[in-house]
Amino acid sequence: MTGTLTIAGLGPGDDALVTPEVTAALAAATDIVGYAPYVARVRPREGLTLHPSDNRVELQRAGEALRLASEGRQVVVVSSGDPGVFAMASAVFEALEDNPQWQSLPIRVLPGVTAMLAAAACAGAPLGHDFCAINLSDNLKPWTVIEKRLRLAAEADFAIAMYNPRSASRPEGFARALEILKEAGCGGRMAIFARAVSAPDERIETVRLCEARPDMADMRTLVIVGNSATRRVGRWVYAPRQVR
Amino acid sequence: MTGTLTIAGLGPGDDALVTPEVTAALAAATDIVGYAPYVARVRPREGLTLHPSDNRVELQRAGEALRLASEGRQVVVVSSGDPGVFAMASAVFEALEDNPQWQSLPIRVLPGVTAMLAAAACAGAPLGHDFCAINLSDNLKPWTVIEKRLRLAAEADFAIAMYNPRSASRPEGFARALEILKEAGCGGRMAIFARAVSAPDERIETVRLCEARPDMADMRTLVIVGNSATRRVGRWVYAPRQVR
Numbered sequence: 448m449t450g451t452l453t454i455a456g457l458g459p460g461d462d463a464l465v466t467p468e469v470t471a472a473l474a475a476a477t478d479i480v481g482y483a484p485y486v487a488r489v490r491p492r493e494g495l496t497l498h499p500s501d502n503r504v505e506l507q508r509a510g511e512a513l514r515l516a517s518e519g520r521q522v523v524v525v526s527s528g529d530p531g532v533f534a535m536a537s538a539v540f541e542a543l544e545d546n547p548q549w550q551s552l553p554i555r556v557l558p559g560v561t562a563m564l565a566a567a568a569c570a571g572a573p574l575g576h577d578f579c580a581i582n583l584s585d586n587l588k589p590w591t592v593i594e595k596r597l598r599l600a601a602e603a604d605f606a607i608a609m610y611n612p613r614s615a616s617r618p619e620g621f622a623r624a625l626e627i628l629k630e631a632g633c634g635g636r637m638a639i640f641a642r643a644v645s646a647p648d649e650r651i652e653t654v655r656l657c658e659a660r661p662d663m664a665d666m667r668t669l670v671i672v673g674n675s676a677t678r679r680v681g682r683w684v685y686a687p688r689q690v691r
Numbered sequence: 692m693t694g695t696l697t698i699a700g701l702g703p704g705d706d707a708l709v710t711p712e713v714t715a716a717l718a719a720a721t722d723i724v725g726y727a728p729y730v731a732r733v734r735p736r737e738g739l740t741l742h743p744s745d746n747r748v749e750l751q752r753a754g755e756a757l758r759l760a761s762e763g764r765q766v767v768v769v770s771s772g773d774p775g776v777f778a779m780a781s782a783v784f785e786a787l788e789d790n791p792q793w794q795s796l797p798i799r800v801l802p803g804v805t806a807m808l809a810a811a812a813c814a815g816a817p818l819g820h821d822f823c824a825i826n827l828s829d830n831l832k833p834w835t836v837i838e839k840r841l842r843l844a845a846e847a848d849f850a851i852a853m854y855n856p857r858s859a860s861r862p863e864g865f866a867r868a869l870e871i872l873k874e875a876g877c878g879g880r881m882a883i884f885a886r887a888v889s890a891p892d893e894r895i896e897t898v899r900l901c902e903a904r905p906d907m908a909d910m911r912t913l914v915i916v917g918n919s920a921t922r923r924v925g926r927w928v929y930a931p932r933q934v935r
Contacts, residue, residue, distance in 0.1 A: 466708050467706070531816045531818050532808070532819070533819070536929070537931065541932065556816065560773075564776070564803070567802070568774070577823070579823035580818075596848075600843075604836075681787065681794040687785060689832065
């Protein structure tokens with residue numbers, strides 16, 4: 448049997464946000480490859496081998512998935528959210544570039560509901576106007592790039608979704624990001640801290656950016672800073688459609 | 692019975708990309724409100740009233756949905772893709788602000804797979820690094836704002852997803868957007884034209900931006916311009932994870 452590689456997004460956490468396309472791919476899989484907490488979201492069954500791995504070994508994991516597919520397995524690489532947004536799809540294509548012998552394998556990418564969309568839906572519609580998404584992790588890019596992008600995003604008056612705002616190993620990055628946005632004149636903007644969206648411990652907090660504290664975010668938090676027109680109506684926060 | 696208002700995303704087109712959460716909301720609805728082509732995606736059944744409306748009447752449509760909910764109906768407002776991205780959620784909150792008498796209605800926003808995620812998945816992983824989303828329609832914002840955002844997005848080296856690139860009523864906007872990006876030094880970047888993603892007539896074309904022609908896009912096309920590092924491997928286009 449020909450092996451296949453499917454790169455699938457599990458959505459933010461709730462099974463009700465997993466697309467039927469992804470559910471069908473998981474049902475047809477012989478092997479599930481991914482970061483351990485995401486692999487743990489797939490129900491074990493006979494004939495299915497789970498390959499959980501640690502964080503920060505994305506390229507190795509991608510190579511393993513390609514190798515399994517080349518041996519005839521039906522492999523699904525799982526990511527949280529959408530696999531194309533700060534997740535495994537780029538790592539798989541990078542591994543594919545390093546291993547031309549596997550370039551004829553049938554590969555599919557199955558999109559999912561990425562964290563910022565689920566967070567925005569809980570809060571209202573803060574991404575209803577032009578926006579950007581920035582990964583605050585500086586594992587794979589220098590901090591100077593992050594800083595430049597934050598300043599330009601503020602100048603463009605984009606709403607800004609910040610992924611991976613804060614980890615134990617680099618608690619200072621997010622504090623600096625908040626400072627940069629305040630310096631850029633965004634202190635009065637709405638900031639949404641969406642933690643564990645769609646999970647039982649979900650928590651959504653909205654404050655003015657000038658009142659935001661770095662410890663309001665951890666690695667399970669998605670932060671959305673609204674654009675300059677974003678405002679509240681009742682418990683909701685939304686970006687008006689019109690810009691003058 | 693208390694009325695409710697649910698703002699739901701139907702995904703890009705294929706039923707396999709509709710979340711179970713949205714499917715359940717549609718099954719519980721008494722009324723479906725939306726732009727006619729999206730309402731047409733909901734299967735008619737006894738007890739369900741369909742309220743299709745024209746384009747460009749978003750605020751009216753949102754007001755009608757709130758009114759129906761206030762009369763005790765179970766209303767679902769449908770959008771293509773994700774309802775929070777250039778779609779109906781912002782219009783509903785705007786109508787809610789104009790009509791404080793309805794602010795106690797139970798409202799939910801159900802996220803969906805927005806067009807850029809589905810387009811990116813077809814092409815590979817062009818949104819695997821920082822990116823932005825810009826609506827090229829100038830119905831609700833001046834062209835000067837669009838132009839400024841395109842220039843700043845190019846300077847930030849974001850991948851750029853362009854929604855609503857081109858319509859019969861304003862064919863010149865997209866041509867100008869391409870010119871601006873070329874002037875900003877993006878001529879060598881990869882440009883993905885993803886038309887009717889996940890529909891039977893889906894078509895994905897990838898060219899260098901300097902080779903892109905305005906007539907490669909219409910209103911059913913989502914255009915993604917990669918960042919400066921985005922490259923091909925086999926038939927795929929992806930953004931490498933690392934930036935130096």
